[in-house]
Amino acid sequence: MLPVYDSGAAAGLFAGVLFGFALESAGFGSPRKLTAQFRLSDWSVIKVMFTAVVVCAIGLYLAELVGLVRPNGVFVPTVFLGAIVLGGLLVGAGFAMGGYCPGTAAVALASGRLDAIAFILGMVAGTAAFAAAFQPLKDFYFSGQGPQGQTLMDLTGLPEWVILLALVGAAFGAYKAGNHFEKKFGGPLTAKQVVAGTGERAPDQTNSVPKETFKA
Amino acid sequence: MSPSVRPYWPPLAAGFALGLALLVTFLITGHGLGASGFFTRVAAALSGWLAPVWAQANGYFGPFLQANPLAAWISWEIVGVLIGGILGAVSSGRFKAMVERGPRASSLNRLLMAFAGGALAGIGARFARGCTSGLGLSGGATLAVAGFLFLIGFFVAGFIASYFLKKAWT
Numbered sequence: 001m002l003p004v005y006d007s008g009a010a011a012g013l014f015a016g017v018l019f020g021f022a023l024e025s026a027g028f029g030s031p032r033k034l035t036a037q038f039r040l041s042d043w044s045v046i047k048v049m050f051t052a053v054v055v056c057a058i059g060l061y062l063a064e065l066v067g068l069v070r071p072n073g074v075f076v077p078t079v080f081l082g083a084i085v086l087g088g089l090l091v092g093a094g095f096a097m098g099g100y101c102p103g104t105a106a107v108a109l110a111s112g113r114l115d116a117i118a119f120i121l122g123m124v125a126g127t128a129a130f131a132a133a134f135q136p137l138k139d140f141y142f143s144g145q146g147p148q149g150q151t152l153m154d155l156t157g158l159p160e161w162v163i164l165l166a167l168v169g170a171a172f173g174a175y176k177a178g179n180h181f182e183k184k185f186g187g188p189l190t191a192k193q194v195v196a197g198t199g200e201r202a203p204d205q206t207n208s209v210p211k212e213t214f215k216a
Numbered sequence: 217m218s219p220s221v222r223p224y225w226p227p228l229a230a231g232f233a234l235g236l237a238l239l240v241t242f243l244i245t246g247h248g249l250g251a252s253g254f255f256t257r258v259a260a261a262l263s264g265w266l267a268p269v270w271a272q273a274n275g276y277f278g279p280f281l282q283a284n285p286l287a288a289w290i291s292w293e294i295v296g297v298l299i300g301g302i303l304g305a306v307s308s309g310r311f312k313a314m315v316e317r318g319p320r321a322s323s324l325n326r327l328l329m330a331f332a333g334g335a336l337a338g339i340g341a342r343f344a345r346g347c348t349s350g351l352g353l354s355g356g357a358t359l360a361v362a363g364f365l366f367l368i369g370f371f372v373a374g375f376i377a378s379y380f381l382k383k384a385w386t
Binding site: 004051053056075090092094102121135190194 | 356385
């Protein structure tokens with residue numbers, strides 16, 4: 001019966017190598033590619049994340065259905081309403097500004113990106129600042145606690161397969177919207193453009209190119 | 217530009233690979249993938265060396281310093297992420313040492329923005345008790361309400377902040 005609950009060094013290394021290789025292969029070692037999601041010209045972040053969530057969620061559902069995984073056998077985080085929403089907002093703003101989130105900064109560092117070092121130093125500094133201010137923040141940090149490990153099924157009362165079906169549908173919609181906007185705004189950054197560095201005109205700029213040419 | 221740069225995987229393929237990696241992680245460990253937890257432990261360890269009295273007494277870092285804060289699963293996982301990232305980047309010709317920045321941003325400007333963004337993300341991940349990997353991706357895959365709440369906040373703030381930061385990247 002799974003999971004085997006092995007969180008040893010070998011398990012960590014193995015999971016990390018898969019994680020890092022997949023993120024790098026998706027192009028997530030590039031801050032320009034990552035942030036292009038928010039300029040709507042490159043939808044890789046939403047497409048890849050949505051696909052991964054759906055694939056893993058369906059995998060866990062099926063594994064439990066056939067008795068491979070014990071029910072409620074995996075860790076499900078608990079809601080702390082204020083802190084989780086504020087945390088999401090801050091990580092999102094930090095991502096738009098700094099070009100990374102914690103995991104992609106590690107992959108960027110592994111890809112040779114020196115700016116990832118600055119982002120990582122910033123994270124460590126931010127974490128220390130949070131710790132320094134922890135005492136007065138404590139009430140807010142624990143506020144709005146929801147039921148232990150609450151899932152969308154608990155929240156809505158719907159069966160898991162309905163939630164999964166809705167997620168597949170939403171992912172489909174996200175791909176369609178993404179393809180539409182990518183076409184409109186010049187398309188996703190390619191590996192060649194990323195490796196070429198800043199000299200290469202980013203695709204988000206292609207729209208403004210003719211205007212500038214006319215002025216000249 | 218080197219002609220030997222291999223393209224990224226298409227998003228669908230990369231998403232499947234990432235989803236399977238996450239699934240395997242759940243089946244082995246019972247929990248998902250993470251990242252910010254490691255940097256929290258680095259911050260706790262550094263504080264423990266630089267200001268041991270303060271850090272031991274601190275309500276957040278104190279519990280981490282009961283033992284070696286870096287002796288944890290997530291440390292091995294991040295070492296693995298670095299190895300996996302290097303393998304992917306080097307084998308595909310995508311490894312390049314550079315300050316990656318928008319065409320209008322100076323390197324110094326980019327490094328300062330990266331630091332500031334990192335600080336925001338570091339604070340945010342401590343509030344949320346996880347980051348895009350641990351809460352968004354891993355929490356989302358367990359269909360946790362907390363994971364989707366985090367993702368909503370992440371994307372809302374990302375789009376708003378990005379609107380004001382366009383010049384930094386294009």
